Amino acid sequence: xxxxxxxxxxxxxxxxxxxxxxxxxxxxxxxxxxxxxxxxxxxxxxxxxxxxxxxxxxxxxxxxxxxxxxxxxxxxxxxxxxxxxxxxxxxxxxxxxxxxxxxxxxxxxxxxxxxxxxxxxxxxxxxxxxxxxxxxxxxxxxxxxxxxxxxxxxxxxxxxxxxxxxxxxxxxxxxxxxxxxxxxxxxxxxxxxxxxxxxxxxxxxxxxxxxxxxxxxxxxxxxxxxxxxxxxxxxxxxxxxxxxxxxxxxxxxxxxxxxxxxxxxxxxxxxxxxxxxxxxxxxxxxxxxxxxx
Amino acid sequence: xxxxxxxxxxxxxxxxxxxxxxxxxxxxxxxxxxxxxxxxxxxxxxxxxxxxxxxxxxxxxxxxxxxxxxxxxxxxxxxxxxxxxxxxxxxxxxxxxxxxxxxxxxxxxxxxxxxxxxxxxxxxxxxxxxxxxxxxxxxxxxxxxxxxxxxxxxxxxxxxxxxxxxxxxxxxxxxxxxxxxxxxxxxxxxxxxxxxxxxxxxxxxxxxxxxxxxxxxxxxxxxxxxxxxxxxxxxxxxxxxxxxxxxxxxxxxxxxxxxxxxxxxxxxxx
Numbered sequence: 273x274x275x276x277x278x279x280x281x282x283x284x285x286x287x288x289x290x291x292x293x294x295x296x297x298x299x300x301x302x303x304x305x306x307x308x309x310x311x312x313x314x315x316x317x318x319x320x321x322x323x324x325x326x327x328x329x330x331x332x333x334x335x336x337x338x339x340x341x342x343x344x345x346x347x348x349x350x351x352x353x354x355x356x357x358x359x360x361x362x363x364x365x366x367x368x369x370x371x372x373x374x375x376x377x378x379x380x381x382x383x384x385x386x387x388x389x390x391x392x393x394x395x396x397x398x399x400x401x402x403x404x405x406x407x408x409x410x411x412x413x414x415x416x417x418x419x420x421x422x423x424x425x426x427x428x429x430x431x432x433x434x435x436x437x438x439x440x441x442x443x444x445x446x447x448x449x450x451x452x453x454x455x456x457x458x459x460x461x462x463x464x465x466x467x468x469x470x471x472x473x474x475x476x477x478x479x480x481x482x483x484x485x486x487x488x489x490x491x492x493x494x495x496x497x498x499x500x501x502x503x504x505x506x507x508x509x510x511x512x513x514x515x516x517x518x519x520x521x522x523x524x525x526x527x528x529x530x531x532x533x534x535x536x537x538x539x540x541x542x543x544x545x546x547x548x549x550x551x552x553x554x555x556x557x558x559x560x561x562x563x564x565x
Numbered sequence: 566x567x568x569x570x571x572x573x574x575x576x577x578x579x580x581x582x583x584x585x586x587x588x589x590x591x592x593x594x595x596x597x598x599x600x601x602x603x604x605x606x607x608x609x610x611x612x613x614x615x616x617x618x619x620x621x622x623x624x625x626x627x628x629x630x631x632x633x634x635x636x637x638x639x640x641x642x643x644x645x646x647x648x649x650x651x652x653x654x655x656x657x658x659x660x661x662x663x664x665x666x667x668x669x670x671x672x673x674x675x676x677x678x679x680x681x682x683x684x685x686x687x688x689x690x691x692x693x694x695x696x697x698x699x700x701x702x703x704x705x706x707x708x709x710x711x712x713x714x715x716x717x718x719x720x721x722x723x724x725x726x727x728x729x730x731x732x733x734x735x736x737x738x739x740x741x742x743x744x745x746x747x748x749x750x751x752x753x754x755x756x757x758x759x760x761x762x763x764x765x766x767x768x769x770x771x772x773x774x775x776x777x778x779x780x781x782x783x784x785x786x787x788x789x790x791x792x793x794x795x796x797x798x799x800x801x802x803x804x805x806x807x808x809x810x811x812x813x814x815x816x817x818x819x820x821x822x823x824x825x826x827x828x829x830x831x832x833x834x835x
Contacts (some may be wrong), residue, residue, distance in 0.1 A: 275703055275704060275767070275771060275774070276771045277771045277774040277775050277778065278704055278705055278706050278774075279704050279705055279774075279778075279783075279784035279787070280705075280706075281705065281784060282707075284701075284705070284784060284785075285701040285702075285705035285707045285710070286701075286707065288697045288698060288700060288701035288705075289697070289698040289701045289702070289713050289717075291694040291697065291698070292694045292695065292697070292698035292717055292754060292759065293698075293713060293716065293717070295694070295750065295751070295753055295754040296716060296717055296720055296754045297716075298735065299732060299735060299750065299751035299754060300719075300720045300723055300728075300754060301716075302731075302735055303728045303731035303732040303734070303735050304723055304728055304731070306731035306734065306735075307728055307730070307731045310730075310731065360619075363615065363619075364615070364616065364619045367611075367612045367615045367616050367619075368616060370608075370612050371612050371613065371616060372609075373613075374613075374616075375594075376593055376594030378616045378619075378620060379593060380593075381620045381623070381624065382616075382619060382620060382623060385623055386809070387809065388627070389812065389813040389815070390813055390815060391813075391815045396626040396627065396629075396630055397626055399626070399629065399630060399633070400625075400626055400629060407629060438623065438626070441623065453592075470605070470608060495724075499724050500724075502815065502816050503813075503815035503816065506815070506816075506819075524729065524730070525729060525816065525820075528729065528730040529729075529730070529820065534730065537730050538730065538731070541728055541729075541730065541731070545723060545728070548723065548724065
């Protein structure tokens with residue numbers, strides 16, 4: 273889509289885009305190219321000598337069992353966050369859309385975790401589940417459940433998944449609610465006249481018509497689980513115990529800033545960039561095509 | 566003349582927008598499923614049960630933390646702590662806001678101020694530069710236009726988290742560590758805002774630009790008197806989103822600032 277009426281000036285448009293482009297080049301393209309370059313180099317921790325090593329960093333990365341383990345952790349984590357987060361929000365959205373009374377109150381109470389910072393979300397849930405002072409941990413112990421996120425990797429994973437899902441529920445909820453409200457009422461009424469019950473109407477009409485929203489949210493949730501959950505992981509478990517909750521982004525940070533292995537950290541950054549670019553392309557190809565039904 | 570026409574246009578826009586937001590408000594507080602009312606008592610019961618359970622689970626962590634903030638440290642440590650608020654609310658908050666807790670020197674008040682400044686700078690900065698660049702991309706034809714647009718757009722694919730180390734190096738080379746500039750400037754570029762404003766500008770009727778040109782208004786006059794007043798709603802929506810984005814930043818402030826005093830609230834909670 274283009275404008276028919278435009279202004280003419282040889283220099284003004286450049287002046288207008290200059291601030292945006294300057295920041296983009298200095299803080300996006302320059303670092304990204306640095307990362308690319310660094311990923312092909314080997315540097316000692318003091319920055320005295322630099323050696324060009326080609327693809328060795330990547331080769332080392334993909335034979336490193338810790339990195340592969342981190343890949344696996346990230347995959348499990350994002351699948352859990354995306355599926356649990358989306359199913360719970362869809363369930364709540366369907367019922368909130370259906371409720372005849374108090375629906376405004378429910379909706380308002382369900383959307384506010386969005387305003388809670390990721391770091392704070394991690395702390396809140398750790399506070400509940402901490403084995404010594406957490407109140408939920410106490411209840412679980414009383415119920416006979418062996419619970420210790422500080423020592424047990426699976427418990428730690430459960431903790432960060434719950435915190436991450438909790439923080440993202442309101443976002444998913446809002447989008448599902450908007451999607452549900454945009455479904456023409458006549459379709460649902462027609463199905464009801466034909467004798468379809470609520471469950472049947474949901475599976476055969478509502479869910480298929482929600483698929484563009486679902487797909488969009490899927491990509492958003494995966495990106496969220498990959499990148500934005502850093503704060504939750506850092507505050508709740510710091511990637512531990514061992515490596516049980518160390519997602520890829522956390523490993524980039526740890527290897528780069530704590531272990532000072534710059535070449536490997538840069539190579540990991542490049543791998544992450546490739547993943548994001550892939551996800552974005554998928555998102556745009558499919559959303560452009562599927563959003564009009 | 567252009568001032569008059571823009572005035573009447575934005576006036577009309579305001580009215581219709583107010584109308585839209587009023588219906589949205591009503592829709593939010595009223596059930597959407599008015600059309601189809603069925604008598605299914607069990608499903609009604611299930612609906613409210615699920616929603617109440619959902620609200621309870623979602624509110625629980627914050628409630629517990631609130632209770633913990635109203636009792637003394639000893640009460641919190643005595644597991645299980647009670648779920649009834651205690652009498653120390655005011656003391657605890659005064660201490661947290663003014664003196665800070667544990668080994669962090671600054672009180673939460675100072676941290677919240679830092680957070681506020683950064684979030685405001687990020688939100689306003691993003692809106693300002695995105696408005697300008699979207700205006701340039703939509704209302705001008707110049708060599709390299711699509712190239713500029715795509716260059717901005719690609720940044721969507723590079724969140725701070727994937728390029729922390731090199732970005733840190735750039736900031737340190739520019740001697741911006743531990744400054745508000747270093748904290749905010751790299752986060753100001755925004756593909757989302759530019760894209761949103763571009764989409765919005767494309768829906769502004771061409772007649773307005775035509776009228777402005779006939780009246781002899783230059784591009785910047787048109788920008789200030791027509792485009793900016795019309796974009797107020799988009800700006801407000803974006804401001805909320807970007808403010809939350811800025812407020813919730815964690816990794817970047819953690820890395821780019823060293824002393825506890827400069828830490829922002831989000832990263833200062835721990």
